[in-house]
Amino acid sequence: MKIAIVDDLKLDAEQLSHLIFSYMKEHRIPTAAPEIFPNGKTFLASFTVGSFDIVFLDIYMDGLSGMETAQKLRALDASCRIVFVTTSPDFAVDSYDVNAAFYLLKPVTMERVSKALERCHLSADEAEVSVLVPCQGTELRLPLHQISYTEYLKRRILVHMRDRSQHEISMNQRDFSALLLSYPWFCDCIKGVLVNLEDVDKLLEDRFLMKSGASIPISRLKYRDVREQYIQYSYHLVRGGPHL
Structure with missing residues (x-):
């Protein structure tokens, strides 16, 4: 299971990474530590189809917003799960346009991260x-x-x-x-x-x-x-x- 975090706030990204990795370890889901990207442009420059199973996208970023990044990502990969991370629910309705799995509000907690990952229907099952x-x-x-x-x-x-x-x-x-x-x-x-x-x-x-x-x-x-x-x-x- 490969996971990316796209967030221009380094401390927020590192905290989210820690919570995600803790959840995966507890539920015995094989994964590497999430890969962190500082903005949407950097993420998309290295992205290829199948690169990641789940992408956590901060909506409010300099340059490409999380929503714009998600639209470009979805045009490349229809299967990758998208989880938006934000301080405001203003874009919740728009998230359906890119088939987002969850809308995660900051400050993130283990309870909220768990709900987001559960919504992604994760499983240790090999499929x-x-x-x-x-x-x-x-x-x-x-x-x-x-x-x-x-x-x-x-x-x-x-x-x-x-x-x-x-x-x-x-x-x-x-x-x-x-x-x-x-x-x-x-x-x-x-x-x-x-x-x-x-x-x-x-x-x-x-x-x-x-x-x-x-x-x-x-x-x-x-x-x-x-x-x-x-x-x-x-x-x-x-x-x-x-x-x-």
Whole structure:
């Protein structure tokens, strides 16, 4: 689950980030710390389809307002959840035009943030953790926990799913890796290949043995780091914790 906060008040953004991350941890929803942007222009400059699952937008900002930012965001991504954050309810009606999930009034509290995230229908269920990617002339919402491993072949990403199906993604390896490696259960084990540690059966001296029977080689130069990541993942799993 990837979350962005767009707010030109740094202290407000940091407080909101802390509350969001605390909620996610308590409800065992896998996520990284929210990424904070100081204004709408900076956010949109780096935004691509599927970059974030939820965006918290302050309405009153210098330059692009939160509402203007939301309109541009919605034109790019119809699935991303939008939560407005503001000191006034004046734009509550307008928020429906961009299909906002919630209208969060400042000062934010854990109770209000919890309501906002509940309205986003968050779940630890694996289907909720997904990215939107280009696939065969259209867009595919790819459920990340259902991936077994991916490989870069002939300028395309071949995604091997845990149910043995495959998807061909029209992305370069760098951009695709940036999407998946932000989730710590994915591992970059050798050039052009990403492995979902959830689908690993065994770690051998030079490769991963997947539950499907596939054998994925591990780069000799990367083996130490890969082994450490797998040990940490296994430790959290045994402890009954959330995905890393």
